Amino acid sequence: MVTNCKYLIYIDEKGTQETIQALGNLKTPYDDRQKIELGTDKMKDFVAAAVLYEQVHAENIEQAYLKLEEQYKNTSQKYSNSDVELKGNHILKKNFKYGVADLNGPRLTFYNRLIDMLSRNQVKTHVFLVNKISLAVDKRFKNWLIKVCDRYDQIIYFNLAYSLIKYIELEASKEVIQALFNPNISNTRVLKFIHADIKKFVRKHTNSLNKRMLLQLNNYKQIIAIIDNYAMYLIDDKYAEQDRFITLDWKKAVFNMDLWLTELKLERKSATLHLDEGFKAEIFNDLHLNQIHADLDSKNFVGLRIADVLVVFIGNYISKLTYASMYDKDNPYKQKFLPSDFFNLTEEQFLFLKKLYAYLYLDGHTYSITNDLYFDSSLLFQTFLSYISEYNNYAQYRSVPSEEHPKRHLKEFAIIYKLKMKNAERDDHLIKSIFDGHGNAIKLGIARP
Incomplete structure (x- = not known):
């Protein structure tokens, strides 16, 4: 496909599903850590990556990438002398449990040379994430949350929505999860399940002196x-006839991509x-680009x-880190x-x-990596990545005992987490x-949909 446009943009994604469902049916037994069906990508987040480069650099970039592909394939008995398209999943295989710590040999060389090539040719990258649990909360309760928060100044929309998503992601019972993703159960009834479940959690831990738990309990009590006080504002939408109940709202991705392009x-x-x-x-018409070509064959x-190789790498890394950092519901006081x-x-x-x-992260732009409201x-x-990068050299990094790195990283996470919450x-x-509430800001395209 020949184009005279100055800029070329390419998008791929991982983690999408036709519809997201709760675990616990005949085919998929319930698992409290996973909670929902994750599809073939096994990701708790939807992740999309866009790459952008100028037409004038296209030939150099594409030839350099094809050379990278060929070099990698020549190291593999399976892909050597094969014209099969190299996918990110082929490179990572199943040996990526601890991210780059499990990446070595030709696989590490491939990604090392890829980042060098992208940097050298000034290829811009945008990555967008949205938590799948948050999609269900949006579907059920976003309009209600906005209505309540816009009417009452003392209620902060971000805090309320974020706390609700985090509770469901971490603490919600099987009954809540299955009701949340069931189109035959009304919003009001789901909210009653949530109410009872949170009250049960608060009663169980009401005598706790743990600082983190006290903050959590305070959020849950709110x-x-x-x-x-405000359940009466919730409207019971009819979902039963919808084939695809909980699915990605692409307006979210387009909104963040628009910020990046702006x-x-x-x-x-010219793009x-x-x-x-x-x-x-x-889906992408609101970006107002010159041309959009869809349903293309990546070959x-x-x-x-x-x-593809970028989104597979980043999406899998995020997934591995997220699962590894999940706290134990049976021992919530343990850091x-x-x-x-x-x-x-x-x-x-x-x-x-x-x-x-x-x-x-150091390309001078704010919107290269973006997320929806739930940003964990x-x-x-x-x-x-920023923690690793704080060390000037490998000798300095190795001078810290291996068991100390996770503790130092968590301290850095806590500092930036508090800053993000404050900014939100x-x-x-x-x-x-300025806009008299989130409802108006969303209609005007100022706030994320």
Whole structure:
């Protein structure tokens, strides 16, 4: 496909499903850590990656990537002398439990050279994440949350929505999860399940002196009070006839991508967007680009293959970090650290992570990595990379005992977490004062949908 546009954009995604369902049916027994069916990608977040480069660099980029592909395939008995398209999942295989700490040999070389090539050719990357549990909360309760928060100044929308999502992600019972994802159960009834479940949790831990638990209990008590006082505003939408009940709202991804393109000051009418198989072009019309080509075969578009190997790598890394950091519901007072295995790095792995952090986060732009309202997974990935990058060299990094790295990382996570929460609350107050609430801000395209 030939294009005269100045800029070429390619998008691929991982973690999407036709519809998201709760575990616990005849085929999938319930698992309290996973809670929902995750599809073939096994990700608790939907992750999309876009790569952007100028047409003038396209030939160099595509030839360099094809060379990378060939070099990797030549190291594999399975892919050597094969014309099969190399996918990110082929490279990571199943040996990625502790991320880059499990990446070595040709697999590490491939990603090392990939980041070098992208940096050298000024390829811009945008990554967007949205938590799958949050999609169900949005579907059921977003309009209700906005209505309540816009009417009452003392209730902060971000805090309420975030706390509700976090409770469901971490603490919700099997009964709540299965009701939440069941279109035959009304919003009001689901809210009653949530109310009873949170009250049960608060009663169980009411005598706790643990600082983290006291903060958690305070948040949960606020949710209980809001349900007690404002449940009457909740509307029971009819979902039973919907084939796809809980699924991704692509407006979220498009909104964040629009922020990224605006920050880059991209000439929209000089850009062509290329979408992998399964995408619909009309989803991206609001970006106002010159051309949008959808449902393309990545065999014919190197840009799509670059997006694939990036999104598979980043999505899987985030997934591994997220699962490894989940706290034990049966022992909620125990502080949870990442396993030290994530930090057991060779010098080559260490230098690669520093390079990756610089490429993804130190490009001078705010919206290269974005998330929806619930940001824990993306922040975990960011702080993991930033923590590694704080060390000037490998000798300095190795001078710290391996069991100490997870503790130091958690301290960094806590600092940035508090800052993000503070900034989100500040933005919430600004939206109320300037736009008279989230409802108006969303209609005007100012706040995320």
